[in-house]
Amino acid sequence: MKRRIKVIIATFLLLVYFVSLIGWVWPQLGDTNLLWGWCPQGVLIFYVHTLVGLILAYLVNHDMIVDGEPR
Amino acid sequence: MERWLIYVAFVFGYAIISVLIGVSGARARSAINAEEYFLAGRGIGTVVAFLTMAATALSSYALLGIPSYFYTHGIGTLIIMPVALTVPLVFWCFAFRLHRLGRAYRYITLSDFLADRFYSRTVRLIAATILALITIPYISIHIMGFGYVLQGLTQGRFPYTWGASLLGAMMVVYIFAGGYRGVAWTDVFQGVLMLLAVWLGAGYLVVTLYGGLGPMFVALQQAQPEILRPPGPHKLWTQAEWLSWLAFVMGFAVQPQMTSKFFSVRDEHVLRVSLVGFPVYALIIYTAAMVLGFVGVMKIPGLTPKEADQVTMLLTGQYLPILIGGLMAAGIIAASMSTASGQFIALSSIITCDFFGGLRDARLAEQRLVRLGKWLVLVLFFVGFGIGLLRIDTLVNLVVQTVFPFGAQVFVPMLVGLYWQRATREGAIAGMLVGTVTALLMMIGRWTPLGVHCTVWASLANLLVLVIVSRFTPPPPDEVIERIFIRNRTSLREGRAVASS
Numbered sequence: 006m007k008r009r010i011k012v013i014i015a016t017f018l019l020l021v022y023f024v025s026l027i028g029w030v031w032p033q034l035g036d037t038n039l040l041w042g043w044c045p046q047g048v049l050i051f052y053v054h055t056l057v058g059l060i061l062a063y064l065v066n067h068d069m070i071v072d073g074e075p076r
Numbered sequence: 077m078e079r080w081l082i083y084v085a086f087v088f089g090y091a092i093i094s095v096l097i098g099v100s101g102a103r104a105r106s107a108i109n110a111e112e113y114f115l116a117g118r119g120i121g122t123v124v125a126f127l128t129m130a131a132t133a134l135s136s137y138a139l140l141g142i143p144s145y146f147y148t149h150g151i152g153t154l155i156i157m158p159v160a161l162t163v164p165l166v167f168w169c170f171a172f173r174l175h176r177l178g179r180a181y182r183y184i185t186l187s188d189f190l191a192d193r194f195y196s197r198t199v200r201l202i203a204a205t206i207l208a209l210i211t212i213p214y215i216s217i218h219i220m221g222f223g224y225v226l227q228g229l230t231q232g233r234f235p236y237t238w239g240a241s242l243l244g245a246m247m248v249v250y251i252f253a254g255g256y257r258g259v260a261w262t263d264v265f266q267g268v269l270m271l272l273a274v275w276l277g278a279g280y281l282v283v284t285l286y287g288g289l290g291p292m293f294v295a296l297q298q299a300q301p302e303i304l305r306p307p308g309p310h311k312l313w314t315q316a317e318w319l320s321w322l323a324f325v326m327g328f329a330v331q332p333q334m335t336s337k338f339f340s341v342r343d344e345h346v347l348r349v350s351l352v353g354f355p356v357y358a359l360i361i362y363t364a365a366m367v368l369g370f371v372g373v374m375k376i377p378g379l380t381p382k383e384a385d386q387v388t389m390l391l392t393g394q395y396l397p398i399l400i401g402g403l404m405a406a407g408i409i410a411a412s413m414s415t416a417s418g419q420f421i422a423l424s425s426i427i428t429c430d431f432f433g434g435l436r437d438a439r440l441a442e443q444r445l446v447r448l449g450k451w452l453v454l455v456l457f458f459v460g461f462g463i464g465l466l467r468i469d470t471l472v473n474l475v476v477q478t479v480f481p482f483g484a485q486v487f488v489p490m491l492v493g494l495y496w497q498r499a500t501r502e503g504a505i506a507g508m509l510v511g512t513v514t515a516l517l518m519m520i521g522r523w524t525p526l527g528v529h530c531t532v533w534a535s536l537a538n539l540l541v542l543v544i545v546s547r548f549t550p551p552p553p554d555e556v557i558e559r560i561f562i563r564n565r566t567s568l569r570e571g572r573a574v575a576s577s
Contacts, residue, residue: 019165022165023322026158026318026322027315027318027319028315031152031306031315031318034151034152034154034305034306035151035304035305035306037293037297037301037304037305039290039293039294041290042290043288043289043290043293044289044290044293045293045297045304047151047304048151048154048293051154051157055157055158055161055359058158058161058165059161059352059355059356059359061165062161062164062165062168062351062352062355063352065164065165065168066164066168066348066351066352067348067352
């Protein structure tokens with residue numbers, strides 16, 4: 006795959022992460038239904054989203070989506 | 077033995093171990109030049125690099141300021157976790173290039189790169205001045221932190237000035253003797269201690285007082301439900317405020333104590349592991365900070381935002397058994413000391429290399445630079461201590477108000493300079509000046525259009541001016557393009573070829 010397309014995919018994924026954080030996670034955060042007796046639903050959604058971001062950070066930093074430099 | 081004396085014993089026991097580790101770092105290397113003293117000879121390995129980055133990035137602000145924010149403003153404070161996560165995502169854009177260029181051209185400070193890229197001593201001086209000015213108040217926060225913690229834990233029996241001066245002096249001893257290597261090794265010890273202390277403390281509180289996380293959240297919902305819903309009791313955490321905090325990472329990224337990590341690591345693999353490891357470490361610490369803040373809401377209600385900075389220490393004194401409390405006290409000091417020591421050595425390198433950089437050629441000059449850097453550490457301690465005596469604001473506000481908006485103004489030319497060949501010296505100078513003045517005016521006027529922090533607006537102004545002025549001024553000399561862009565790519569290709577063979 007061409008590098009330019011890979012850069013677009015990486016940028017798109019990062020944008021989805023940040024836009025969903027502000028637009029989707031923030032409104033969910035106030036959901037205080039307790040899941041499995043230990044964590045409010047909003048907080049759990051937040052942590053799952055953060056975990057996805059962490060995986061994304063790993064993939065990006067290890068050049069698994071796109072190389073950091075043009076070849 | 078009285079409780080407060082045991083806390084003091086834990087804190088000074090920890091400080092003595094730190095001094096021993098730091099000083100032994102100096103004994104490990106006999107040949108001292110500027111690269112060795114300020115960057116540990118660019119040879120920091122994976123474990124040390126990861127822990128020094130984590131311990132340096134998370135200061136006492138993580139253990140005192142963040143629980144205070146959870147206490148005062150509630151669940152929206154969780155944004156601090158994506159902010160930590162933004163670090164590897166944003167750093168990916170520039171950290172590897174900076175590391176590679178730093179190794180090739182022997183940069184010690186970020187201003188070294190900016191001066192080289194923008195072929196200008198003026199750019200170096202402006203950037204170095206901004207970085208120095210944002211770091212000095214920050215180091216004073218940590219010295220204040222030493223005083224606050226000991227005073228708070230001993231209920232005033234150990235005076236503020238004694239705590240700040242004695243612990244500050246012990247820190248200066250290991251920085252003076254060990255340089256960056258000593259600082260990095262003490263960071264390893266301090267990073268582990270912080271993690272252990274905060275989790276033992278938070279875990280003990282939540283299990284013994286509530287029987288687990290679930291019952292704690294139930295109790296919190298009954299006691300103060302607005303804490304669990306953004307924007308929180310004081311309506312702070314709007315979506316715009318979350319966006320603003322994400323932008324703070326620009327200012328965070330160029331803090332001298334962070335950029336020195338890029339130049340000090342052994343290779344890119346070490347840097348990758350450190351960058352991704354940092355948010356994992358931060359997530360673990362911030363989760364414990366959330367527990368501390370929420371337990372504080374229920375057990376020590378009614379604190380004002382300023383008083384809430386004390387919530388961790390009040391919980392420690394009132395609800396933790398003495399040994400865990402002592403460990404927590406040492407952990408808070410460790411958090412503060414690990415960041416402060418990184419800032420001291422980085423600030424010393426800025427003043428030494430950027431303001432006296434002309435000396436940097438002969439062997440004698442190298443030795444003079446190192447000597448100057450060492451004595452500057454001592455001078456900076458007295459400056460930071462003097463500012464700390466003023467005690468002018470809450471911990472978090474002081475950090476946010478000074479570091480991030482101005483730091484972001486150096487971030488913009490750095491990032492643009494790495495990617496856009498057409499960016500010129502004049503554009504960088506104009507951009508930094510306009511951005512800094514915009515941030516200053518907006519801070520003074522407390523102006524936040526659309527509810528977004530001035531960091532964002534000032535950075536946009538900086539970027540706009542940089543691009544426009546660059547378009548209307550002569551392009552950079554060919555040799556600059558060759559050095560920064562073309563040779564950089566070539567060396568990468570060659571590096572990969574060697575690695576693959």
